Amino acid sequence: MSEILTKSRARNVFYGGSLFFVVVFVAMTAHSHRFIVNTSTAGMELTDEVRQGKHVWERHSCINCHTLHGEGAYFAPEVGNVMTRWGVLDDPEGAYEMLDGWMKAQPSGVEGRRQMPYFELTEEETKALSEFLRWADQTDTQNWPPNDAG
């Protein structure tokens, strides 16, 4: 083995092979980029309201309690399908009302129960957040999660 695999050969295999895999990876992500834009998230328009909703989501660091498409913290429920769970995926008005009611009821203050903070959101922000969550929900995620529980 030591004759066939010298240090310089091992190094060359490392450089050459890594470069090969980088090229394959970049090509596949380029394709995935197009797929996301044109296919998997094309079910609903990416409006300014959805964009604003994403900023609301980020500014309050929701990801550090909740998961979104299964990524995030595991302290609070999945929200990638919350609009489906609430049965308001195709009903923007109902989605806003459900979310607004939920947000205003926090924190519950119930002893021994995980507490969601109260977030000071304007009507416009809550509306944007609910549109963002509807937008996320319509993404083609290869049928994940397995059921409405998320």
Add this chain to the structure above:
Amino acid sequence: MKYQSQKVAYAYFMVAMGLFAIQVLGGLLAGWIYVWPNTLSELLPFNIVRMLHTNALIVWLLLGFFGAAYYLVPEESERELFSVKLAYIQLAILVVGTLGAVGSYLVGIHGGREFLEQPLWVKFGILVAAVIFLVNISLTVLAGRKTAITNILLMGLWLLSLLWIFAFINPDNLSLDKMYWWFVVHLWVEATWELVMAAILGYLMLKLTGVDREVVEKWLYVIVALALFSGILGTGHHFFWIGTPGYWQWIGSIFSTLEVIPFFAMMSFAFIMVWKGRKNHPNKAALLWSLGASTVAFFGAGVWGFLHTLHGVNYYTHGTQITAAHGHLAFYGAYVAMNLAMFTYAMPQLKNRDPYNQVLNMASFWLMTGGMAFMTFVLTFAGTIQTHMQRIVGDYFMDVQDQLGLFYLMRLGSGAVVVLGALLFIYATVVVRREVIKPGPVAVPGE
């Protein structure tokens, strides 16, 4: 310590250990909130606590890598660092950025992409610090002796700094955001950081076992080749359910299964070098940490990663406590323990008092490793129950969580043991002065 400029590593390691303490205390508080959820719920909500826990971890690991580079590059390159002053400026920027980030998190100013919550100015600070570092280290290496260790270390550090660019790219399209987010997160911990880890392990093996450099370096190239060949396309295991095409399910499953191999190779490498080596280095604690790190990395990153990486399994386990179990053991084994191995090796020399009592240090290894292993087991059980109840039966998240109280209580207990171990490690490394290595009475033949 052969070169004066290696001393900068001391400052890096000290700051890193300070943040390490903050990280584990933050983790302990988060574990506490899982059991008693009303604690601080309005003053310091869980999302902020978790941000402190994860961000402190990432920054101290990076500080450890930077310090390790400043420590080992002069020896490898056989010359002083290009600039000691730049190294301290870099550290100052990172300290200011870290304090700024912590302060702004506490008053509720932060980004919202997981692990990349730092305010924009802190992100730029990190970029500037990384550039200073790369310039400083590269000029040192280019002027001196080139070895495989510095070669791989530099490649890892250059690539991880380049990938940081993606921390600034946040597409409005959530699925694109997620895809590029993994360019930082996955390609750090499952590709470029592995190069840094392998380089540090190679250096420690060289020093601790006295095995021929040619052998160590050939192994290193094989290990990092395996790491990148599997790890780059292994990114696919994060592209199963975020809106990316279905073919990633096969690519991700296959290549992330192969990701076990470099970790197995690293563990084998460490043990074989120790068996082959004839040197009896007095720093037994550093040897324990080196072997421990590569072993726990194999189990945490390798075995526990494989446990839920096949897409048919991940469909059910994705985003449950199984993920938390894997995350904790993988980070601890691969990056925490490897950094602590380096601290354990270098600190006695930086403080000019080797060899000295390392019983406390070794005890801290067993406390931390035992605690982390137990935490991983209980979270795995919790995750298994959660997967069944939530993903198969379809019970709601909070109803399921209410059934997992006992596991979270045990996790808190194991976390407390880890904190104890971490504080003991810091105490043993920073404070203890007494030299205990006393030669025992020499056995007189015939007695």
